Amino acid sequence: MPLAQIESLDHEGRGVAHVDGKVIFIEGALPGEVVDYASYRRKPSYEKAHALTVLRASSQRVEPPCPHFGTCGGCSMQHLNLAGQTAAKQRVLEDALWHIAKLKPEQLFPPIAGTGWGYRLRARLSVRYVASKGGALVGFREKHSSYVAVMDSCAVLPAHVSALIPALKNLVDGMSQPDRMPQIEVAVGGSRTVLLLRHLEPLTADDLDRLRGFAEAYGIIWYLQSKGPETVTLFHPVDARLPSYELPDFSLELLFHPTEFTQVNHGVNRMLVRRAMSLLKPRAGERIADLFCGLGNFTLPIARCGARVVGVEGSAVLVKRAQENALRNGLEAQCEFAVANLFEATEESIAALGAFDKLLIDPPREGAIALVKALQAEGGPRCIVYVSCSPATLARDAAVLVHEKGYRLCGAGIANMFPHTSHLESIALFEK
Numbered sequence: 105m106p107l108a109q110i111e112s113l114d115h116e117g118r119g120v121a122h123v124d125g126k127v128i129f130i131e132g133a134l135p136g137e138v139v140d141y142a143s144y145r146r147k148p149s150y151e152k153a154h155a156l157t158v159l160r161a162s163s164q165r166v167e168p169p170c171p172h173f174g175t176c177g178g179c180s181m182q183h184l185n186l187a188g189q190t191a192a193k194q195r196v197l198e199d200a201l202w203h204i205a206k207l208k209p210e211q212l213f214p215p216i217a218g219t220g221w222g223y224r225l226r227a228r229l230s231v232r233y234v235a236s237k238g239g240a241l242v243g244f245r246e247k248h249s250s251y252v253a254v255m256d257s258c259a260v261l262p263a264h265v266s267a268l269i270p271a272l273k274n275l276v277d278g279m280s281q282p283d284r285m286p287q288i289e290v291a292v293g294g295s296r297t298v299l300l301l302r303h304l305e306p307l308t309a310d311d312l313d314r315l316r317g318f319a320e321a322y323g324i325i326w327y328l329q330s331k332g333p334e335t336v337t338l339f340h341p342v343d344a345r346l347p348s349y350e351l352p353d354f355s356l357e358l359l360f361h362p363t364e365f366t367q368v369n370h371g372v373n374r375m376l377v378r379r380a381m382s383l384l385k386p387r388a389g390e391r392i393a394d395l396f397c398g399l400g401n402f403t404l405p406i407a408r409c410g411a412r413v414v415g416v417e418g419s420a421v422l423v424k425r426a427q428e429n430a431l432r433n434g435l436e437a438q439c440e441f442a443v444a445n446l447f448e449a450t451e452e453s454i455a456a457l458g459a460f461d462k463l464l465i466d467p468p469r470e471g472a473i474a475l476v477k478a479l480q481a482e483g484g485p486r487c488i489v490y491v492s493c494s495p496a497t498l499a500r501d502a503a504v505l506v507h508e509k510g511y512r513l514c515g516a517g518i519a520n521m522f523p524h525t526s527h528l529e530s531i532a533l534f535e536k
Contacts (some may be wrong), residue, residue, distance in 0.1 A: 105140035105156060108133070113192045115200075115495070117181045117526040119155070130155050132174070134162040134184055144248075164188035169221075169259060176253040178244035179260065179524040186523060190215045193518045193528040201494035205503035213517025213531065216379060218371040219304060220523040224260045225292040225349075226368040229269075230494045231276055233283040240276035241302055242269050242288065260524060264292055265297065268322060272299075275318050280308045281478065291362040293347025293370075298362040300327040301382065305482075316340050327362055336363050351401075353378050353406040358429045364422060367401070376491065376519045376529065377405055380464060383515075384489045386411035390461040393485075395446055397422045397474060400426035400439075402464050402491070407438040415441045449475040462487040471497025476504045484509075488534040493521075498530055505534050 108121035110133045117132030132155035133139045141153040158165070168174070168182035181189050194215055201207045232241045232252040243255040257266045273472030278283045287302040292529045301315070307328070315326050319340045325347075326339040333344045346359040354377070360366050367373040380402055386392055388410035394403040399422050405431070406413040417423050430439040444453065447470065454475070454483060463485045465472050471494060481486075488511065492498035505511040511534040519529040 105142065107140050107159070108531065110137045110139065113195075115196045115526060117184075117192070118152075126150060128153055131350035132183060133179070134165055134188070136160075137165070137437045153333065154468060162188075163300070171255075172243075172253055172255045172258075175246055176244050176255060176258075177247040178251070178258070180526055182445060182524045184222050186217065186520075189523060190217050190518070190520050193520060195381075195527075196528065197498075197516060197518050197530050200499040201502060201513070202511050203417070204496060205506070207499070207502055207506055207513050209513045209532065211515035213379070213515050215517060216372060216375045216519035216531075217523075218369065218375065218520070221259050222262050223346065223371065223523065224258075224370045225262065225290075226366065227258075227265075227290040227372055229272075229288045229290060231272075231285050231288055233285075240273045240282055242272045242276065243484075244524040245247075251283045261290070262292055262297075271318070271322065274316060274480070277316060279308060279311050281305050281511040286455075289362065290484065291347055291360075291366075293349050293360060293366070294357075296325060296345065297323070298325045298327060298347055300329055300362050302329045304330075306330070349373070351377055354381075354405040356404050356408065356429075358400060358404065359432065360425065361421075364425060365398055367521060372519055372521045372529075373401070375519060376521075376531065377402060379517075379519075379531055380408060380489050380491060381405050381529070384462055384464055384487065385415075386462070388452040391459065392462045392464065393457060393460045394464045394466070395472070396465065396467045397426055397441070398422050398466070399428045402466060403441075404430060404433055404435055405440060406436040406464065408433075410438075411461075412438050413440075414460070415439060416444050416446060416457065417441070418443065418445045446472065446475050447508060449478040451478045451480070454478045455480075460485045462489075463487045467497075469494040469497065471501050473497070473501055473504065476501045476509065477511050479505075481509050484536075486536045490532045492530045492532070493527070495530060502532065502534070510536060533536050 109432040110119035119130040121128045127150040130153045139155040143151040143153040226290045233277040241252040246253045284304040289300040291298040325344040328339045329336045348359045364433045386406045386409035390411040394415045397403045397417045403415040430436045514533045516532040521529040
């Protein structure tokens with residue numbers, strides 16, 4: 105087998121080596137290690153491979169505690185300790201800012217990190233009935249495959265949800281059409297655990313009785329989805345309250361529907377919101393925009409700090425939820441909300457929102473290129489806090505803010521929202 109000395113990690117957590125002039129991306133290998141490997145994809149300029157044997161191990165290598173690691177595609181970095189994961193993600197952010205935008209932040213913020221296990225309060229579990237494997241499979245898909253991994257637990261799910269996996273398998277096995285139930289979504293909030301069952305055929309009376317019995321036995325809330333997202337309905341208990349999460353630093357509780365976007369890691373989200381407020385420094389008398397506001401994750405803390413805030417979001421459903429959360433927390437007088445497609449922002453549409461002292465931007469992976477291009481180069485907000493789930497689009501948008509709109513990149517750092525995966529959240533501060 106060929107040998108490789110690993111030089112670095114790429115943005116997907118793979119070891120990077122050069123062998124005979126070709127770049128080799130090796131899963132399961134860490135910087136400083138010597139490994140032998142087997143390639144599973146070969147291209148003229150690069151190969152993708154699996155590490156077979158680690159001949160010289162990194163001091164940051166750990167034994168993955170999950171028995172499904174390597175087969176399940178949910179995690180890719182359990183073999184690297186948490187400190188190493190955080191440092192690697194910080195380098196990914198720095199590399200993106202430099203290679204894409206030719207920018208170096210004036211300050212690197214301390215990384216935001218929390219627990220590595222039991223953190224994932226939202227998940228989409230695949231369901232597949234495979235008679236040759238003993239019946240229903242419930243879990244994440246295998247790496248590089250559409251097959252569902254054979255698993256009875258998951259260390260990144262909350263312990264009580266992980267413990268439900270065998271029971272969910274038995275539940276699906278006993279349903280009338282177990283091969284027509286492709287997915288179960290999980291949403292945990294406060295003391296509530298919601299399971300949303302996607303079913304492709306009508307459920308029988310016996311199926312519904314089974315679901316009710318499962319809910320009573322395990323203390324969960326069932327939602328059902330028969331077709332598109334508009335068909336999601338609460339099933340049992342019929343009087344169940346929506347799940348919620350808290351931001352205790354700001355004395356806030358935010359309710360959410362199980363299908364609405366919230367961060368999967370409530371602990372790291374609390375720290376991220378705290379960091380955002382420390383950078384934005386909202387004050388009474390200021391008017392601040394929260395763009396891509398969702399259900400108010402940053403909007404309400406801004407208002408709690410005393411500023412007037414305008415939350416803008418493309419989803420009318422999320423805007424309605426944000427308004428309800430503002431009312432519930434006694435902040436409706438300081439908040440206003442608008443529905444707008446910020447991916448199609450123009451100078452005119454942004455100007456129509458009025459003048460702002462500061463901005464907070466928290467877009468999805470696509471970033472906010474139309475929005476940042478629509479900002480005025482002269483005047484405008486003196487401070488922008490940009491929260492991102494994609495280092496590449498953050499870097500692209502940062503290039504516009506700095507090279508075209510007159511901002512400085514004062515600082516940037518990462519939040520390890522998804523331990524043991526290559527995904528990372530980041531936050532950056534721009535000032536005029």
